Amino acid sequence: MFRLDLQPSSATPLYRQIVDQVTRAVAAGALRDGDELPSVRAVAQQYVINPMTVSKAYSLLEAQGVLERRRGMGMLVRAREGEGAATGERLALLQPALEQAARAARQLGIAPDDALAAFQQTLLQSMPGDDGQETPHEY
Amino acid sequence: MFRLDLQPSSATPLYRQIVDQVTRAVAAGALRDGDELPSVRAVAQQYVINPMTVSKAYSLLEAQGVLERRRGMGMLVRAREGEGAATGERLALLQPALEQAARAARQLGIAPDDALAAFQQTLLQSMPGDDGQETPHEY
Amino acid sequence: MFRLDLQPSSATPLYRQIVDQVTRAVAAGALRDGDELPSVRAVAQQYVINPMTVSKAYSLLEAQGVLERRRGMGMLVRAREGEGAATGERLALLQPALEQAARAARQLGIAPDDALAAFQQTLLQSMPGDDGQETPHEY
Amino acid sequence: MFRLDLQPSSATPLYRQIVDQVTRAVAAGALRDGDELPSVRAVAQQYVINPMTVSKAYSLLEAQGVLERRRGMGMLVRAREGEGAATGERLALLQPALEQAARAARQLGIAPDDALAAFQQTLLQSMPGDDGQETPHEY
DNA sequence: GTGGTCTAGACCACA
DNA sequence: GTGGTCTAGACCACC
Numbered sequence: 372m373f374r375l376d377l378q379p380s381s382a383t384p385l386y387r388q389i390v391d392q393v394t395r396a397v398a399a400g401a402l403r404d405g406d407e408l409p410s411v412r413a414v415a416q417q418y419v420i421n422p423m424t425v426s427k428a429y430s431l432l433e434a435q436g437v438l439e440r441r442r443g444m445g446m447l448v449r450a451r452e453g454e455g456a457a458t459g460e461r462l463a464l465l466q467p468a469l470e471q472a473a474r475a476a477r478q479l480g481i482a483p484d485d486a487l488a489a490f491q492q493t494l495l496q497s498m499p500g501d502d503g504q505e506t507p508h509e510y
Numbered sequence: 511m512f513r514l515d516l517q518p519s520s521a522t523p524l525y526r527q528i529v530d531q532v533t534r535a536v537a538a539g540a541l542r543d544g545d546e547l548p549s550v551r552a553v554a555q556q557y558v559i560n561p562m563t564v565s566k567a568y569s570l571l572e573a574q575g576v577l578e579r580r581r582g583m584g585m586l587v588r589a590r591e592g593e594g595a596a597t598g599e600r601l602a603l604l605q606p607a608l609e610q611a612a613r614a615a616r617q618l619g620i621a622p623d624d625a626l627a628a629f630q631q632t633l634l635q636s637m638p639g640d641d642g643q644e645t646p647h648e649y
Numbered sequence: 650m651f652r653l654d655l656q657p658s659s660a661t662p663l664y665r666q667i668v669d670q671v672t673r674a675v676a677a678g679a680l681r682d683g684d685e686l687p688s689v690r691a692v693a694q695q696y697v698i699n700p701m702t703v704s705k706a707y708s709l710l711e712a713q714g715v716l717e718r719r720r721g722m723g724m725l726v727r728a729r730e731g732e733g734a735a736t737g738e739r740l741a742l743l744q745p746a747l748e749q750a751a752r753a754a755r756q757l758g759i760a761p762d763d764a765l766a767a768f769q770q771t772l773l774q775s776m777p778g779d780d781g782q783e784t785p786h787e788y
Numbered sequence: 789m790f791r792l793d794l795q796p797s798s799a800t801p802l803y804r805q806i807v808d809q810v811t812r813a814v815a816a817g818a819l820r821d822g823d824e825l826p827s828v829r830a831v832a833q834q835y836v837i838n839p840m841t842v843s844k845a846y847s848l849l850e851a852q853g854v855l856e857r858r859r860g861m862g863m864l865v866r867a868r869e870g871e872g873a874a875t876g877e878r879l880a881l882l883q884p885a886l887e888q889a890a891r892a893a894r895q896l897g898i899a900p901d902d903a904l905a906a907f908q909q910t911l912l913q914s915m916p917g918d919d920g921q922e923t924p925h926e927y
Numbered sequence: 928g929t930g931g932t933c934t935a936g937a938c939c940a941c942a
Numbered sequence: 943g944t945g946g947t948c949t950a951g952a953c954c955a956c957c
Contacts, residue, residue, distance in 0.1 A: 376613065383521050384932055392617055399619030410944060421934050426945075434712060443838075443941035443944045461618045462628055468614040469629050472607035473636040474515065478531055479600045480538030483633040489601055490608050490629050494622040497612040523955055560721075560957045654891065660800050662947055670895055677897030688929060699949050704930075721929045721956035739896045740906055746889035747907050751914040752793065753885040756809055757878045758816030761911040767879055768886050768907050772900040775890040801940055838942045929957070935950090942944075 373401050377418050385420055389428035397437055397448060398456040398464055408438065408446040516557050524559055528567035536576055536589045537600050547577065547585040651679050655696050663698055667706035675715055675726060676734040676742055686716065686724040794835050802837055806845035814854055814867045815878050825855065825863040 373396055377388050396402040411429060415422040429446055432438040439447045476486035516527055535541040550568060554561040568585055571577040578586045615625035651674055655666050674680040689707060693700040707724055710716040717725040754764035794805055813819040828846060832839040846863055849855040856864045893903035 376617075382523070382526065386932080387521070391614075395614065395617040399617065401619065411946095412944080422945095423935095424933060427932090429945090440945065441942095442946080445944060458620075458624070461620055462624070465611070465614050465618055465620060465625065465628060466632070468607075468611035469625075469632040470636065472604070472611045472629065473632045475530075475534065475604050475607040476633065477636055478515070478534040478538065479604055480540065481597075481600055481604060483630070485597070485601070486604065486608075486633060487626065487630055489604060490611065491622070491626055493605070493608040493612045494615065494625060497609065497616055525955080563956060566955090654895070660804065664947080665799070669892075673892065673895040677895065679897065689931095690929080700930095701950095702948060705947090707930090718930065719957090720931080723929060736898075736902070739898055740902070743889070743892050743896055743898060743903065743906060744910070746885075746892040747903075747910040748914070750882070750885035750889045750907065751910045753808075753812065753882050754911065755914055756793070756812040756816065757882055758818065759875075759878055759882060761908070763875070763879070764882065764886075764911060765904065765908055767882060768889065769900070769904055771883070771886040771890045772893065772903060775887065775894055803940075841941060844940090929955100931954075931956105932952100933954100934952075937947100937949075939947075940945085 375414070375418065377420070379420075385424050386428040386431070389414075389425065390431050393428070393432055394435075394437060395464060397450045398461050400456075402448045402450065404448055404450040406448040408448060410445050514553075514557065516559070518559075524563050525567040525570070528553075528564065529570050532567075532571055533576060534600075534603060536587060537603055541587045541589065543587055543589040545587040547587065549584050653692070653696065655698070657698075664702050664706040664709070667692075667703065668709050671706070671710055672713075672715060673742060675728045676739050678734075680726045680728065682726055682728040684726040686726060688723050792831070792835065794837070796837075802841050803845040803848070806831075806842065807848050810845075810849055811854060812881060814865060815881055819865045819867065821865055821867040823865040825865065827862050 375389065375392055377385060379385065381388065383391075393402065393408070402408070408429070409417075411422050411425045414420075414425045429438055429440065433440055436449060436451075439449045441447060472490065473486070476483070481489075514528065514531055516524060518524065520527070522530075532541065532547070541547075547568075548556075550561050550564045553559075553564045568577060568579070572579050572585075575588060578588045580586055611629070612625070615622070620628075653667065653670055655663060657663065659666065661669075671680065671686070680686075686707070687695075689700050689703045692698075692703045707716055707718065711718055714727060714729075717727045719725060750768070751764070754761070759767075792806065792809055794802060796802065798805070800808075810819065810825070819825075825846075826834075828839050828842045831837075831842045846855060846857070850857055850863075853866060853868075856866045858864055889907070890903070893900070898906075
């Protein structure tokens with residue numbers, strides 16, 4: 372079951388969060404070629420955001436070839452890779468977040484070992500069963 | 511020598527980057543009580559950004575008691591702890607970045623061990639000499 | 650002087666008309682690399698349409714590399730060709746409209762010669778002095 | 789043999805394409821008073837579109853008096869002129885397409901002579917035998 | 928002043 | 943029901 376994890380008052384705009392998370396789900400293989408995405412209205416209702424915000428996100432995903440819009444028939448995932456992206460590609464998508472964390476650690480004068488330990492802790496809290504599936508909202 | 515590491519076209523707004531980095535420098539002990547910060551004009555000139563943007567950041571820092579504005583004399587650091595914040599507080603400031611990275615890893619279906627290894631790699635690249643202080647720009 | 654020629658109740662959406670006309674102006678050399686485009690708000694006010702509609706058009710143009718958005722500083726034309734596109738490229742942009750007209754003529758059972766004569770007439774009415782510049786609104 | 793030439797992903801909506809083409813066929817004399825049009829269901833099946841779309845087109849044509857709906861017997865053409873519309877009327881129906889092409893040419897800075905030559909070329913390609921009637925799909 | 932994001936709500940095209 | 947376009951109007955980031 373694919374889920375979104377939107378944070379309304381974050382620095383990153385809502386539509387960007389949607390784009391990123393769908394992109395990641397496709398890279399992770401959680402969304403595969405031919406899968407249907409929840410409708411614009413469904414997502415809007417579920418997360419209590421405006422349909423246009425969702426539509427904007429979907430438009431961007433369509434522009435980068437991840438989605439296909441079908442008038443009156445919903446959205447379709449258009450993933451080119453067979454079974455989720457290669458591990459290398461997934462790590463590349465993770466890299467920016469790691470770099471930001473590393474930058475923060477450096478600026479805070481935290482030793483790499485301490486930062487690493489804190490990250491390990493955070494990872495464990497974030498995925499208890501390592502099933503990659505305990506996000507707040509259902510998609 | 512305290513330095514800023516501003517990324518103009520980032521998702522996080524410029525004024526936020528300044529606020530965060532000054533906050534971190536104070537927590538790290540790189541900026542201590544009584545230190546002077548360069549004037550709004552100086553920072554704006556050095557990083558080629560608008561003075562209003564710098565001023566907004568300084569105002570926010572002043573509002574949270576980190577800085578003190580002294581007419582005609584620039585900004586003064588008002589750090590309450592003697593020698594940089596306790597390690598616990600610094601880790602707390604690091605936490606949001608770690609959580610965002612952990613979230614991305616989970617959504618990408620990357621195993622904690624792999625994420626951890628990638629972070630270690632990133633940390634090493636980011637601070638070659640492990641001196642915790644080799645940022646690009648001078649302040 | 651570059652001008653837009655928007656037709657509110659047309660089948661083609663407003664934002665599409667803007668995209669097409671700016672694209673054509675760039676291909677025609679009427680807009681050159683480095684030129685400033687009128688602001689989102691200015692266009693919106695002048696043609697009495699919603700700023701978001703203009704912004705959407707500009708976003709598409711940015712996505713295809715024709716424009717560059719500069720926060721707080723307006724939009725810039727990013728044309729790669731030196732002095733307007735080659736004639737071949739301009740004819741390619743004209744082709745779809747010609748095909749639609751040819752299709753209509755065929756379906757109406759109008760002989761090619763008659764269609765051609767009518768087009769010549771229309772062209773003359775549309776650009777009296779052949780200066781390519783008598784559109785209704787100023788840009 | 790009357791044929792439709794529908795373009796699913798075009799800018800002009802499907803129902804409009806049907807309306808336009810039937811209107812043109814009547815003006816051209818290809819459809820005459822008393823001719824029968826295939827049922828909504830038949831057209832929908834043939835062009836793989838939704839019956840509602842066809843029905844909407846037929847309703848519009850009925851509203852403008854071009855068609856007459858006869859319960860259980862399909863649609864009947866109700867053309868007032870004997871043998872197709874006068875040439876003047878047919879040219880009037882062609883005019884909008886010509887104007888759009890002329891507008892595009894003007895905006896692209898293409899000289900009338902060049903636009904005319906390109907149109908002649910397009911006309912020749914579009915009706916090789918100059919018979920004015922070789923559209924792709926059968927009706 | 929600039930562009931960017933978001934909302935609430937309308938109406939259209941299509942299945 | 944789906945997605946698409948447009949509006950009016952709010953608030954934010956940046957020059």
